[in-house]
Amino acid sequence: xxxxxxxxxxxxxxxxKLLKFLRSRDIEVALCxxxxxxxxxxxxxxxxxxxxxxxxxxxxENDDFSCPFSSxxxxxxxxxxxxxxxxxxxSIANGIYSNLTTRIAHICLKEGRKLLLVPRETPLSLIDLxxxxxxxxxxxxxxxxxxxxxxxxxxxxxxxNFIVGKILDQLRIENNLIKRWNSERFVE
Numbered sequence: 001x002x003x004x005x006x007x008x009x010x011x012x013x014x015x016x017k018l019l020k021f022l023r024s025r026d027i028e029v030a031l032c033x034x035x036x037x038x039x040x041x042x043x044x045x046x047x048x049x050x051x052x053x054x055x056x057x058x059x060x061e062n063d064d065f066s067c068p069f070s071s072x073x074x075x076x077x078x079x080x081x082x083x084x085x086x087x088x089x090x091s092i093a094n095g096i097y098s099n100l101t102t103r104i105a106h107i108c109l110k111e112g113r114k115l116l117l118v119p120r121e122t123p124l125s126l127i128d129l130x131x132x133x134x135x136x137x138x139x140x141x142x143x144x145x146x147x148x149x150x151x152x153x154x155x156x157x158x159x160x161n162f163i164v165g166k167i168l169d170q171l172r173i174e175n176n177l178i179k180r181w182n183s184e185r186f187v188e
Contacts, residue, residue: 002030003031006083008087030076071107078113079107079113086119086128093130093134115141118145120144
């Protein structure tokens with residue numbers, strides 16, 4: 001099972017696209033959406049929070065510490081925080097586990113489970129960079145929402161697919177959302 005957390009950074013569509021893909025593959029998903037993420041979803045997309053919740057098998061509010069997965073004794077395979085606000089990354093980096101999202105991250109790091117953080121922030125301050133270094137050194141995978149253009153992306157959906165494809169690669173889930181690098185293609 002994969003635990004998906006959506007926080008209040010711009011880029012809610014990345015989380016939605018990931019959830020839709022996982023649902024299409026019948027992969028079990030638990031979901032948590034922060035209050036700020038709910039606002040961003042309304043601003044950036046035409047999806048309702050209720051529609052997004054239905055893409056998961058289990059849904060928990062971000063203040064729900066009774067969630068069974070808020071304990072390391074309950075198993076889930078990995079977690080993705082997408083998009084991950086710099087506030088969330090800063091909390092994780094500094095050991096502040098004040099909500100379900102940061103608690104899930106803490107469990108991943110202490111139990112040796114895969115944790116993917118997908119920040120969508122630019123430019124980055126020195127504080128942001130230091131916090132990213134800390135979470136990386138603690139064992140997280142930092143996967144910024146920075147698409148590559150070698151696949152000749154033509155639409156917003158292509159940009160989103162590139163990032164979601166990279167996330168799925170990290171989760172070792174086969175996908176064809178991105179065009180793979182092929183050096184022969186560039187030979188003329």
